[in-house]
Amino acid sequence: MILVLMMTIMTLVITNLVMFINLMLYKKSLMDREKITPFECGFDPKSSPRMPFSLKFFLIAVIFLIFDIEIALLLPMMPTMISSNMMQWMTTIITFIIILIMGLYHEWNQGALNWV
The missing domain is CATH 1.20.5 (Single alpha-helices involved in coiled-coils or other helix-helix interfaces)
Known part of the structure; x- marks a missing residue:
């Protein structure tokens, strides 16, 4: 102790x-x-290092990551199709894809996909 x-x-x-x-x-x-101080090839910076950042780039990147992860979740479901109950497998896949489509529609409806 x-x-x-x-x-x-x-x-x-x-x-x-x-x-x-x-x-x-x-x-x-x-x-x-x-x-x-910020470093630019040995010279003093000509402009502010805190430049404004476009939020559209960030939103598109987040949307891409979300759908990329969802595709990565869909890929392992294909080999399990053979060893599982077909009705449960189809219900799971269709539910997952419907959720994806609803999320895409929501993003489109909110205007996050418009680049204007």
């Missing part, structure tokens, strides 16, 4: 020591002006 208590105390001391050392080194690197 005492061994477990000593190991716990040593673990806490070591982790707190490492965190304290990290905090001290991090503060020193924040004070360096050259390290916090």
Whole structure:
């Protein structure tokens, strides 16, 4: 029991020591002006590094990821068709595809697919 208590105390001391050392080194690197400025081939930047980002790109990327993951979920269902009950398999696939089509219709209805 005492061994477990000593190991716990040593673990806490070591982790707190490492965190304290990290905090001290991090503060020193924040004070360096050259390290916090943006870098463009050795020259000072000509424009603001915080350029506005088009939300359309983000929405299209999210929609792509959602449908990509759903296709990745559909692919393993094909080999299971042979070993499962056909009625349950068809019900599952049709339900899944209907949910996909409803999501696509919702995105289309909300105007997320319009690029104007």
